[in-house]
Amino acid sequence: MAKTRPSKSKSKSKSKSKSGKREKSVLNSTGAFSTNPHATTAPSTSNSNPPIAKLDEDLLAEATALLHESSSPDAALPLLKKYLRTNPNSPQAYDLLGEAHIELGDIEAAFAAFSHSASLDPEGQVPPVGTGPEKFLWLAQLSSAETAVVYYERGVEIIKRWLSTPTALDPAATAERGLPKKLVSALCGLAEIYMSDLCMSPDAESLCERYVTEALLALPESAIALQTLASIRISQQRVEDAVAALKRAFDGWKGLPPAHEDVPPYADRVNLSKLLIETGEYEVALEVLERLKEEDDQLPDLWYLGGWCLFLLGEGEKESKGGEGEWEESWEAAREWLENCLLLYDALEWEDEGIRDHAKEIMSNIEKELPEGMDEGEGAGGDGEGGEEEGEWESDDADDEMKD
Template sequence: MGKPKGRKVARHGGNPNAWREPKASSPSLSSVTTAEGLLEKLQSYMESCEFVVAEKFANRALERFPANSRVLEAAAECFTETGNITKARTCYLKAISVSPLKGWRKYLGLAQLLEGQNAVLQYTRGIEVMERELAEVAGPAQVETPNVPSASSSTEKDTAEIPTARDISNAYLSISELYTTDLCDDDNAEEMCKYALDKAMMADPKNPEAFQQMANFFLIKGDKEAAAQYVKGGLTLWYTDHLPPEQRISPENQQKVGVDYEEGSGMPGLALQIDTAKALIECAEYDLANRLFTEFITHSPTDPELWYLNGFSYFLHGNDYYPQARSALTKAKKFATTPHGICYDIIAQCDEHLESIAKVLPPTEDSDNEEEVVQTEDSVNRPEQSNCEDSDWETDEEGCEDVEM
């Protein structure tokens, strides 16, 4: 991509700069002449979500360094973000042809843009590269590396990112997911899914997501007992409050009970934590599920889905827990209606369960007051016509995503 064009100067002459004063913040493609400089600019604009400008640097980098694997990979990532999937695939494929034995991320990036067996193939190749690179770090003298010509510089090889056991484990998890989605109709889908899950567990026995996916595998098969074992096994890696003190991992964890939300702590993201709690409901581990949802609600006290799931767990637990279920479901209805929009599905599901509860447990004065408050706030907060394009709330008849188990 060439230098940005300025306004043409009048034919009779004059100073070009008089037409336009350069902005101090505008990027200058011509001022960056090295691959490292272009990559630095590209990454900077990617991190700040300025993808239009980042794409300009990606195109310029490809023009100047068309055989640099790092440039090709960075450009592919940029094109993926901007939705230019065809161009992203082309860059990934060229990066692989330029440096097939170094750089594992390009294989995983390409796999995410493919489907079915083509994706499995790229994930598998990426795993092979990761295992080779780890073996080289552990004992380079014991690893035979084929002498394949590469256009990559020695600097690229020296700065290649070393994978971790968690990276390998997550790649196997991606393969297992393919056998429950794109390839679920294959004759050997179940065996291949289980094989990938076993490999993920072997690669990183402390990967909470591996435990979670293994639990989901057994839930699909209808084996709740085995699923519960894996859910609880994964839970011990990041949530220790449910264990007796003598079984907690360390004195540090004895002081830091409950859910860890600190970034960089090695704990799973909140989405995986919530998925774990949902799996506990499916495994009929209601007490533990409710303890987790109580933790989540303390951090997000107005999240209607968390209140609904907490109430749903109490509801499934039985009649003795109907009072707690009624309270949680009523709060879910309350928070499902805001001035920004309404989550109709949650309200409908809450009404269904509350109706069932009312047939067994007569309403009390407190429950009547709670319901009255919800109905009053519903009428006040219900927008006549919502215009919340950037909101996650649903305002049409379809409602929010179905959250029922």
């Protein structure tokens, strides 16, 4: 069985986050919704003295391009504030302002902007009157559990209304906004809340089933919905059903290029590997992690999960009768993954101390049986000294033959 090993050159990036802050672990994050409002294209300026409204339209279009096309929230922010001075009742501008603040890490200001947009457009009307459901999905992610449920349900209600009345929005615009996927994400977000923060609610399990069923009816092959279903089945101790859902989720995108629209976001695929490890599907988890490593090898969580997975795989090989000689290879590979995890953890000033501590604990356990620097082929518990003598004897024979 071929082992999964990192490349020879280990990641030793010393770069820190652009903001100078400690980076957040993707294992403790939730997926994000992109509001992506559709601003009109900036009109041509054939008139030497265009009206103020036209200038404002250009200003908003420029801010939208800076935010969505150039990824420059710091440059978009002053333009949006300038636009709002003359257009204080624009929900579209407030949505963009919220996005800019999210990108810049100002969560409090983002919440205020999305809240103001929601007060201006409580029904999630179609542009240009309103901006639709996305602001409610953002507010859900920025709120505590009980409040998040209210916002998520509001967003779901608006998305369903839009999808049931296709004439309300241009079909091309509906497809571009990805409303079915946003519906699935919101429903799965609700299920996750009732699996975690509100798990003690008397109707938590039935609500989880309801939300994930709705999500799968909307998009039967959605990887996110299938992973949420697997999480529910794990909590119900229905491991076989969970594994079936996880493999189905992976099969849906494993043959696709990373940029394909059906490939889930990077963070969701990291979570898929975590769930596969939790259900004992180590080989499949390593396949997912290897693909992720090819896309971006600068995430400590990635290397931690790979090391943890290889350690568990080796542990199983060590305990099984047919695993003789294979577990050492798995544990050596695990050590390499964990070393990369710790290098990146320090370089990026990662904030999840849990993965650092667990990585060190696993490495300590490996070191007890496979001390670093041990000669290749010298297994733990074996007669390492005898192996060394055998090697020396062969070398002496070879010298004698050369002399003759």
